[in-house]
Amino acid sequence: MSESPSTRPDLPDRLSADPRSPHHVAAVFEHDVGIRFNGKERHDVEEYCVSEGWIKVPAGKTLDRRGKPLLITLKGKVEPFYP
Template identity: 70%
Template sequence: MTDTPPDRLSNDPRSPFHQPALLERGIGIRFNGNERNDVEEYCISEGWILVPAGKALDRRGRPMTIKLKGTVEARFLT
């Protein structure tokens, strides 16, 4: 494995960008200069993150998300 996180990564196992081995290492996300712990998915090159929209759930019981645009920096925690 490399020491640079992938450009795009998702927590959702149904996503094609889900990589369990990388998620086990732990990923830290800095968004617009602030550390975020609630990121569901991110893309560094496009500059966005998906975060839960409060406690709202969709009709399948998954949390609803909103896309925030800005500067995204990812790093491995371990």
Template identity: 70%
Template sequence: MTEASPATTKPPIPDRLAIDPRSPHHNAAVFEHEIGIRLNDKERFDVEEYCVSEGWVMVAAAKTRDRKGRPLMMKIKGKVEAFYR
């Protein structure tokens, strides 16, 4: 049997993860592989941050921006599943 090389092993998916590098929940090592998010058994492609244990995802609220030019975020609650594609 062959052992998996370090390049092919994937880190465990964290319970909470954010895309924004300024967030304390950002983990660059996880983003080396493509991640998928399902909310209420439907795959979402616009998720900015998620928390599996609390059951919510954050998505941008249309084209609305805050004073600093960043998109306003909207929290959607439901059953959250994170997986590697």
């Protein structure tokens, strides 16, 4: 599937994979989104913020009381991109 970059929406400063979050943008998730964190690609990112420099990732198989993965925050350089 080769799309021109102009058909993809701009990646926001903060994005969440959770549809209930106010930072969830459904139009972005119609395309693949990659996250480079401290120079390495991550495939387990649930939420990120470029300006504040953090990502949220699941903490192993631990679940919260609602059955969602328990997330931990990692700080560093965040670079979202379209592969």
